[in-house]
Amino acid sequence: MPELPEVEVVRRGLADHVVGHIVESVTVKHPRSVRRHVLGGDDLSARISGLRVESAQRRGKFLWLTFDDPDTALVVHLGMSGQMLVQPADAPLEKHAHIVATLDTGAQLRFVDQRTFGGWALHPLVEVDGTSLPVAVAHIARDPLDPLFDPDAVVRAMRAKQSDVKRVLLDQTVVSGIGNIYADEALWRARIHGERIAARLTRPALHGLLAEVQAVMSEALHAGGTSFDALYVNVNGQSGYFERSLAAYGREDEPCRRCGAPIRREKFMNRSSYSCPRCQPRPRR
Numbered sequence: 001m002p003e004l005p006e007v008e009v010v011r012r013g014l015a016d017h018v019v020g021h022i023v024e025s026v027t028v029k030h031p032r033s034v035r036r037h038v039l040g041g042d043d044l045s046a047r048i049s050g051l052r053v054e055s056a057q058r059r060g061k062f063l064w065l066t067f068d069d070p071d072t073a074l075v076v077h078l079g080m081s082g083q084m085l086v087q088p089a090d091a092p093l094e095k096h097a098h099i100v101a102t103l104d105t106g107a108q109l110r111f112v113d114q115r116t117f118g119g120w121a122l123h124p125l126v127e128v129d130g131t132s133l134p135v136a137v138a139h140i141a142r143d144p145l146d147p148l149f150d151p152d153a154v155v156r157a158m159r160a161k162q163s164d165v166k167r168v169l170l171d172q173t174v175v176s177g178i179g180n181i182y183a184d185e186a187l188w189r190a191r192i193h194g195e196r197i198a199a200r201l202t203r204p205a206l207h208g209l210l211a212e213v214q215a216v217m218s219e220a221l222h223a224g225g226t227s228f229d230a231l232y233v234n235v236n237g238q239s240g241y242f243e244r245s246l247a248a249y250g251r252e253d254e255p256c257r258r259c260g261a262p263i264r265r266e267k268f269m270n271r272s273s274y275s276c277p278r279c280q281p282r283p284r285r
């Protein structure tokens, strides 16, 4: 599943290859990929055909295009395996190309999604804290790479939570865009076990943790995103390679890069958490 840095890589690709161009037509080949658009694929196609793409935007892992129609945003859910590929119109269609938008350049923007958890939907835009957001994104907090991200406010919100700090990091209404991988990496860097109660951590500890989140995401972005899934590639078909530098996530029994203790894996919701038993002692309960 793509995390924030991967989504940002896709957003930049769209900004380079799609923004400024007119959508001439949209063909929906799989209804599941437009199931979030309640009026259906024909409506989606009719409403964006003829519009010029004005921007590619992101908050957390939410990605959307805006147009020269101020009432319409196209929200792209990448789901587990969604890709946004820009291809010449005569390039063979990918097997799982479920939505195809033809641009005035003659290129096509193709939504390719093997597992069909993702999709496209149109939403009106609303104003939240001076920022225009699709209705579907209005409840999502700013992410750590947002220029208006306010660490003081996020630390205050975190200190009000009597729940595990890792759960709070994943709470998209507190801070958005942090998924399982970057939560584990930031907690490892900050030497904090994810089961510690957020409200019991000091203000400096939480500021340090948010700084590590920002650092690990910036590094991943610089490296082109993390990719564990061969299905995930960015808008130009290149996959990321940040996974080589992960310190905790996915490294069960491998030595901690700081102290050499074998990294442990613990159950976390329906997934796993990775941490160092020596650098990140479990809280006493």
Ligand SMILES: [Zn+2]
Residues within 6 Å of the ligand: 256, 257, 258, 259, 260, 261, 276, 277, 278, 279, 280
């Ligand atoms: Zn360690």
